[in-house]
Amino acid sequence: MKKRPSLKDIAKKLNVSVTTVSFVLNGKGKEKKISDELIKKVIDYTDSINYRPNKVAQSLRTGKTNILVFMVEDISNYFFSKIARIMEDIAYDKGYKVLFCSNENEDERSKELIQLFSERQVDGFIISPSPGIQNEIESLIENKIPVVLFDRYFEDLDVSHVIIDNEDASSKATKHLIDNDFSRIGFITIESSQNQMTNREKGYVDAMKSAGLEPLILKIPFEKIHKEETKLEIRKFIIEGQELDSVFFSTNYLTRTALEVIKETDQTLLEKLGVVTFDDNELFRINTPTITAVSQPLQELGESLMNTMLNLLNSKAENLKPTKSVLKASLIVRNSSINKN
């Protein structure tokens, strides 16, 4: 690799001191009373050799990198990748770059990524945490590194977060089905103790019980969501099992899998079965029938995440007060959940 010229090389070449070169390149020439002539000489020469200060060394001195990390469950999931783009654009305008990575909701991977980035001194972390990384988050906070949690959080940890009101969203979706005369309403979700999922379940269960209806729940283990057996399970639950008249899915990937199952087996099923999904996307807008969806406010979530982070970055290390934002999701009613009688 071509060696980058050092300050020493430049100083030698110009026959001045290293300190002089360093002051000039750090914009402190005037302040240090270096003559205009000498300043010009250093700048002209470093421009002519296309000299760039070593930013790794620089960030060792300043402790600032202007790099933020956005760690999500799966960067190829529409929900996360859209928010990533929204944040990337806001950050870009503010002079920050955002790097993305996926933790697959696995603790080991999350820990490795957090360590990797801490060692490289990024300025802040926005994280959709996997279940067991409370200690790592705590340690970032102790080290005064700005952290914003996203989508889910740890109840006994005082850290900034931006989430939606999952219980409310789920309750609205369930009540909407009840209002449209569905009563055997199944809830298909993933097995999880994380609060974004438990709150969705709670919203459903409470709405069902309030209406005197029996909750009917199928839970899929997260690691099996892309497996063929999941398709079979979903099919069994919807078609053979519980005489469901409708289903509410707690995530967009479960709905996608179910739509594929239905497509492969009995297309006419959708004429009778009520369907509501969590997380809107283009597929649900275009599908026949169009699918009613809980729509998370992506733009607002991205803006709120970035604003929370920028506030933390701009406040003195001593008062990094956590900000907790809970946004409301909306229900977008389409054909799939209209009364089928």
Next chain:
Amino acid sequence: MKKRPSLKDIAKKLNVSVTTVSFVLNGKGKEKKISDELIKKVIDYTDSINYRPNKVAQSLRTGKTNILVFMVEDISNYFFSKIARIMEDIAYDKGYKVLFCSNENEDERSKELIQLFSERQVDGFIISPSPGIQNEIESLIENKIPVVLFDRYFEDLDVSHVIIDNEDASSKATKHLIDNDFSRIGFITIESSQNQMTNREKGYVDAMKSAGLEPLILKIPFEKIHKEETKLEIRKFIIEGQELDSVFFSTNYLTRTALEVIKETDQTLLEKLGVVTFDDNELFRINTPTITAVSQPLQELGESLMNTMLNLLNSKAENLKPTKSVLKASLIVRNSSINKN
């Protein structure tokens, strides 16, 4: 921010030299004939204070970061985000982390991101280049930094790339429509001089001409693809303009926009209009009718990209010989392109 203990602090605390501490922490204690007892003392103490070597300083010495960058047009586009995930998983197993970012196909943004990462000495770049960054790529290569271009490349630059045979894919798709008795076949694409797009156009035009048919092309400027006027233009082209009996779309986002337009205006149109799209995804599998698609081999592309990069990383700087891979896409025939007569 809590100050990280320095080697000096540790040496002072243990009453040994800084060099001793440094040798032990860099796994050179034995080699440097430091006693087992002293090695144990240093390791026990640094473990007890949870000491972590400063990786920024370390990468200044070793020049290795084990970080790769994958710069795509738009990380929220299904095609790029899926490949990102595939590469992330392969890299993870090999001890590399991959960071993602989007350049929006804009040169300024590409340049800033390349500069940012070069200054932080990442080990390699995988880039879907925007049109005008040939010089920046050249400069990375001159500095012996491994680069693999993806999806498109610069014809007069000798750099590794992984692409698909766009001309062949486009030709197959067009011939498929012709074989199904379509003859007024429109081609909707984006305005672009980049070779992934010009080759798609060439494949279409040549196949049409070979069959004695007139090419009918609509080009949308890239910066307008999410604008409402694009919907109008597409509608005009398909519905009012050319008496088309079928359309071949050169990108998945154009197809999505068109499906929305059709959904909003005349759903029955899809019963008559033949449709083929570039880039498969779940939407096209589930849509009614299911949509025939040119399917890029995502898994193979991801693997080929990562293998090419790993080979470059493992070869000596002197012989970073470019590898150029051209993979074939396949046509997945579904209901939308079957003879409608």
